[in-house]
Amino acid sequence: MEYRKLGSTGYEVSTISFGAWAIGGSWGDVDDDESLRALHTAIDKGVNFIDTADVYGDGRSERLISQVLKDRSEDIVVATKAGRRLNPHVAEGYNRENLTAFIERSLKNLDVDALDIVQLHCPPTDVYYMPDVFRVLDDLKQQGKIKHYGVSVEKVEEAIKAIQYPGVETVQIIFNMFRQRPSEMFFDLAKQNDIGILARVPLSSGMLTGKMSRKTEFADDDHRKFNRHGESFDKGETFSGLDYNTGLDAVEEIKKLV
Structure with missing residues (x-):
């Protein structure tokens, strides 16, 4: 460390x-x-x-x-x-x-x-x-x-x-x-x-781990479901404010660079 x-x-x-x-x-x-x-x-x-x-x-x-x-x-x-x-x-x-x-x-x-x-x-x-x-x-x-x-x-x-x-x-x-x-x-x-x-x-609420997809489901008490667009607290917080599908597309592009 x-x-x-x-x-x-x-x-x-x-x-x-x-x-x-x-x-x-x-x-x-x-x-x-x-x-x-x-x-x-x-x-x-x-x-x-x-x-x-x-x-x-x-x-x-x-x-x-x-x-x-x-x-x-x-x-x-x-x-x-x-x-x-x-x-x-x-x-x-x-x-x-x-x-x-x-x-x-x-x-x-x-x-x-x-x-x-x-x-x-x-x-x-x-x-x-x-x-x-x-x-x-x-x-x-x-x-x-x-x-x-x-x-x-x-x-x-x-x-x-x-x-x-x-x-x-x-x-x-x-x-x-x-x-x-x-x-x-x-x-x-x-x-x-x-x-x-x-x-x-x-890690942008886990999106940058590369482990999420359009089929990923989040529990009702997970902010990645209930605050995706800033419904409950700051817009710009969950997924760094990025649209979920746009973020997934960006992650796929990042993978190509690795």
Whole structure:
């Protein structure tokens, strides 16, 4: 396993991380025992970075991670997220009361005294123009509830705006063979500012594995069925925003290049 410095956080993290959305749910049937085995196997292979969120299974993902960490002696960095529990999911909801409550809940779920990294969870664009939101995160860091914070974004433009706040140390952004704008517009800027980059949706919701076809069926509780066109949350998230059949055609073209 290779390890890299994660921006200014001081963490040396594995280049391959464990994405813990699936173990919380929204990817079809989930078995907790299988999820725990997967986490242990990842750590056995050298993974020391886990990405989760308070909304994954309404805390289920965080609680499973907590179980595993109690059994391990390795130093594992856990990055969680906050904000998506808001209903409605509006910029005004990113206030001191709500953010503090979300952090307290994640502390309880993970059973830790301080969160390694907290990321705003793909908030509305307006949030990036609300300095008070980032002051709240600064205060939570000062209080010792979080060690570092960053953002998970939908758009490159949001990433560029976010790193203007000095407390932002990491940016999580969609980056894969279908979504290349970050490498063209943001990565150099991030490097200049010592910002850690966390690539998300690297396999375009599994499409880039080459294992899907037009006959592939997804369970009703799998976001690849119920959110294919952004019906339930961000358009541009599931399958990186690509039309399913168009994506399959693109994968076939990619196979010819290998």
